[in-house]
Amino acid sequence: QFLRRFAGTPLMRAKREGLLRNAAVAAGNSRDPALVGPLSDCLKNDPSPLVRQHAAWALTRIGA
Numbered sequence: 001q002f003l004r005r006f007a008g009t010p011l012m013r014a015k016r017e018g019l020l021r022n023a024a025v026a027a028g029n030s031r032d033p034a035l036v037g038p039l040s041d042c043l044k045n046d047p048s049p050l051v052r053q054h055a056a057w058a059l060t061r062i063g064a
Contacts, residue, residue, distance in 0.1 A: 020051045028058030036064040 002016040011019060024042065027035040035058070042055040 017048045017050055020046065020048070021054045024051065024054035024058045028054075028061035031062050033062060033064070036062060040064070 003012075006012055014022065020042065024039065027039055039055045039059050039062070043052050043059065046052050046055065
C-alpha cells in the first residue's frame with residue numbers, strides 16, 4: 001500500500017520504515033498526549049523493530 005501511494009515521490013527515498021521512524025520522533029518531541037493511541041498501535045503491531053523502538057521512545061517522551 002505504501003509503494004502504491006508514494007511511488008515516484010521523494011518519500012520513497014526514506015521508505016516506509018524511515019518515514020514512520022521520523023514520525024515517531026516528531027510525535028515524541030511534540031509531547032502531545034493525543035498521539036498516545038497511534039504510537040501504542042505502532043508499538044504493538046508494526047513489523048519493523050526500528051519503528052517499534054522509536055514508538056516506545058516517543059511514548060516515554062510523552063509520559064505514557
